[in-house]
Amino acid sequence: MKVLVAVKRVVDYNVKVRVKADESDVDIGNVKMSMNPFDEIAVEEAVRLKEAGKATEVVVVSLGVKQCEETLRTALAMGADRAIHVETDEALQPLAVAKLLKAVADLEQPQLLLLGKQAIDDDANQTAQMLSALMQLAQGTFASKIELANDEVLITREIDGGQERLALTLPAVISVDLRLNEPRYIKLPNIMQAKKKPLEKKTVAELGVDISPRLVQLKVTEPQVRAAGIVVQNVAELVDKLHNEAKVF
Amino acid sequence: MSVLIIAEQQQSCLDEATLSAVSAGRQLGEVDILVAGHNVADIAAQAQQISGVRKVLLADASVYAHALAETLAPLVVQLADSYSHIVAAATSFGKNLLPRVAALLDCAPVSDVTAIIDTQTFVRPIYAGNALQTVRCEQAKQLLTIRTTAFALAEITGGEAVIENIAAVAAPQLSRFIERSLTKSEHPELTTAKIVVSGGRGLGSAENFAALLNPLADTLNAAIGASRAAVDADYAPNDYQVGQTGKIVAPDLYMAIGVSGAIQHLAGMKDSKVIVAINKDAEAPIFKVADYGLVADLNTAVPELIQQIKAIIH
Numbered sequence: 001m002k003v004l005v006a007v008k009r010v011v012d013y014n015v016k017v018r019v020k021a022d023e024s025d026v027d028i029g030n031v032k033m034s035m036n037p038f039d040e041i042a043v044e045e046a047v048r049l050k051e052a053g054k055a056t057e058v059v060v061v062s063l064g065v066k067q068c069e070e071t072l073r074t075a076l077a078m079g080a081d082r083a084i085h086v087e088t089d090e091a092l093q094p095l096a097v098a099k100l101l102k103a104v105a106d107l108e109q110p111q112l113l114l115l116g117k118q119a120i121d122d123d124a125n126q127t128a129q130m131l132s133a134l135m136q137l138a139q140g141t142f143a144s145k146i147e148l149a150n151d152e153v154l155i156t157r158e159i160d161g162g163q164e165r166l167a168l169t170l171p172a173v174i175s176v177d178l179r180l181n182e183p184r185y186i187k188l189p190n191i192m193q194a195k196k197k198p199l200e201k202k203t204v205a206e207l208g209v210d211i212s213p214r215l216v217q218l219k220v221t222e223p224q225v226r227a228a229g230i231v232v233q234n235v236a237e238l239v240d241k242l243h244n245e246a247k248v249f
Numbered sequence: 250m251s252v253l254i255i256a257e258q259q260q261s262c263l264d265e266a267t268l269s270a271v272s273a274g275r276q277l278g279e280v281d282i283l284v285a286g287h288n289v290a291d292i293a294a295q296a297q298q299i300s301g302v303r304k305v306l307l308a309d310a311s312v313y314a315h316a317l318a319e320t321l322a323p324l325v326v327q328l329a330d331s332y333s334h335i336v337a338a339a340t341s342f343g344k345n346l347l348p349r350v351a352a353l354l355d356c357a358p359v360s361d362v363t364a365i366i367d368t369q370t371f372v373r374p375i376y377a378g379n380a381l382q383t384v385r386c387e388q389a390k391q392l393l394t395i396r397t398t399a400f401a402l403a404e405i406t407g408g409e410a411v412i413e414n415i416a417a418v419a420a421p422q423l424s425r426f427i428e429r430s431l432t433k434s435e436h437p438e439l440t441t442a443k444i445v446v447s448g449g450r451g452l453g454s455a456e457n458f459a460a461l462l463n464p465l466a467d468t469l470n471a472a473i474g475a476s477r478a479a480v481d482a483d484y485a486p487n488d489y490q491v492g493q494t495g496k497i498v499a500p501d502l503y504m505a506i507g508v509s510g511a512i513q514h515l516a517g518m519k520d521s522k523v524i525v526a527i528n529k530d531a532e533a534p535i536f537k538v539a540d541y542g543l544v545a546d547l548n549t550a551v552p553e554l555i556q557q558i559k560a561i562i563h
Binding site for chain 1: 252258315317318319322340341342344345346347348349350351352353355356357358359360361368373374375376377378379380381382383384385386387388411420421422423424425426427428430431432440444469477486487488493494496501502512513519521523524525526531536539540541542544545550553554557558562
């Protein structure tokens, strides 16, 4: 079984981004970039399926600027077999990403498509759902457990009140939650090996996808800053402030 | 402008999140509600009473029993012609369904809207709430999920909507529901509670988490939340998690106990009206957003707190 995993290059999760002075965008000029943490979990899961003898090949795909190659090399170092980079300097919105991924999936014909449940930059949480709709496949979003069984995949989903289990007909699209696994630490020899693994380049034109943005970003602003609070000396003072000043009980 | 709200239900009750979606919808135009499910006449009757609703579309069929996106999406798509906007709450239900509908309509959805500027312009948080993005969409249709804490609840009485029955729409069976296990709690629901007490890694163990936070929550009639660290350490179930990847809350009072205050946690609670932090580490980032901070050992501070609050409110 072939598994296709989509990975996104984003600002590292530890970086607190700043808004540009002209409010045109966030300033990510010189900040550390990494693989989206949810996508790392998706790659880890695919590699585990391969190690368990359930997947035969793990293909990773990333869409975007030249530096996405680094993200793909990271995925290869984690154990993916080969990579596809759809290179473009255009800003891609989730619908365009879903269409590009469908075009790649049409060529690759994977049985399982794994994505992170959301990217930590746009926080959209849309791509997997849109991809499965475009491909007319089952969707298993926010998965915290994945088990393969014959022509189905059984998943546990994180939902608001707890969890639910679904059986999806294969091929299927799954978006992964934090709870699914703990991604492995990459060792130096793996990084060296990853350099030799195939990384294929594709263009948007080749895939024949319209990626024109549907949403126009008018501005990006700082959220309202909270007024500085106070440090109280003891529990009695805290209770007094909450009762008499904040009046919350 | 006419707006279709996709209703959500929990155990034969209309979910409160739907009421936030209705009030967001009313800012956009005339509101109809779609109630899809199995044996949901009661829920349609509740939806009918919501103030400002024009029509309830009732799709009662066994295929809709478990709210699977694969079967619900074609139903919504079929109704889409009559609407300029389709709105759902940004809950796990809404996040699961709406982007699927959007793709079938070849439309870019807008997630987690916190403010509506006009019928085509919306504000939403990005980068874990560290920036606010204003987007304009000039598509024929606008599909939105709304952040429930950013919109007041529509009144549940005073409405006189008519109910219109609609037939199920054929959809390929791609997925099969197996089971659902809900976390049982005697406390209010996390996303709508007026007071939330939240625990982090500082609680030290599942036993301590329960032993300290349950009585505090009981005393304040509060919901219990948790940081990712506490959830990962199995101190609390996953659905207690507050943050960028968990639930977004904005209660009147949020008490962060033994929570350091990572960016991802702050994303889920920094719009709370009053924030209290109790932490023994005076340098913890949570103190930067707390209105009242107490640097103390939570093992002694929390029992003391419970006792003193009881003395006041009972």
